[in-house]
Amino acid sequence: MSIAVFTARNLTELIIALVIGISFLLGYAYIIRQFSSDVEQYRLQKILHKETDIILVGLHKDLEQAEIDLQASRYKDAYEKLREISQLIDNNALRLNKIKCLQHFILRKDMELELSSLLPDTFDKNFTSYLLDVIRLQPQLVNRAVIEYVILYKEQILLLPYGRELLVHVASSAMLVKGYLLPFHNFIHYLVPELHRESLLRLCRQITAEPEKYPELVIRVKNAIKLKYEYDPEFQGLF
Numbered sequence: 001m002s003i004a005v006f007t008a009r010n011l012t013e014l015i016i017a018l019v020i021g022i023s024f025l026l027g028y029a030y031i032i033r034q035f036s037s038d039v040e041q042y043r044l045q046k047i048l049h050k051e052t053d054i055i056l057v058g059l060h061k062d063l064e065q066a067e068i069d070l071q072a073s074r075y076k077d078a079y080e081k082l083r084e085i086s087q088l089i090d091n092n093a094l095r096l097n098k099i100k101c102l103q104h105f106i107l108r109k110d111m112e113l114e115l116s117s118l119l120p121d122t123f124d125k126n127f128t129s130y131l132l133d134v135i136r137l138q139p140q141l142v143n144r145a146v147i148e149y150v151i152l153y154k155e156q157i158l159l160l161p162y163g164r165e166l167l168v169h170v171a172s173s174a175m176l177v178k179g180y181l182l183p184f185h186n187f188i189h190y191l192v193p194e195l196h197r198e199s200l201l202r203l204c205r206q207i208t209a210e211p212e213k214y215p216e217l218v219i220r221v222k223n224a225i226k227l228k229y230e231y232d233p234e235f236q237g238l239f
Helices: 002-007 011-035 038-071 075-085 092-102 125-137 144-152 154-158 163-174 178-194 197-207 215-228
Strands: none
Touching: 038 075, 038 092, 075 092, 092 125, 125 163, 144 154, 144 163, 144 178, 154 163, 163 178, 178 197, 178 215, 197 215
């Protein structure tokens, strides 16, 4: 396993080497337990500690190289290293550095974007900017954790030039998952007048199934329809 770890070209290969090595060691551990002596168990523990140290050294080197790439504005290289490292390590500093890299990317709808895995521990303006870019391209990535983050930092978000737009997009994305209406109906209620037509129509269809659960939301939706879509045939007869 040591040779595989040292010759791994990136962290993905490092992880594969680790999995293979650990599988071997677990098999070895099972065998020696059948015939073990205290000496053999001690030797096994030493092997496991040694391999762990090797992995930590490899991670440290990758982190150092990612930092060098970041400082040299090689954002793509830095992000790829950080994303690989995050498969084994997850902390706020790592997430913030990934966000910093992503600020320099031109995002596309066909890219494999990450979102909830980047959630910072506290409010971060760069993350909200990235969130808005992602939500325009892949609104399905907005999950419960992302919505809760936005609600928690709603006041700070509203101070941003794009803050209200972001809240509307998050509310609209929440309605893509039927199960999100109940836990987040107060947040959605707040933004009903600003919802785009398709989002408002989707909301109407959800609440008309159980209007007794959302009496205040029903009233607000009716007012929004009357104001903007009173003569729109798709809204006719929903209530």
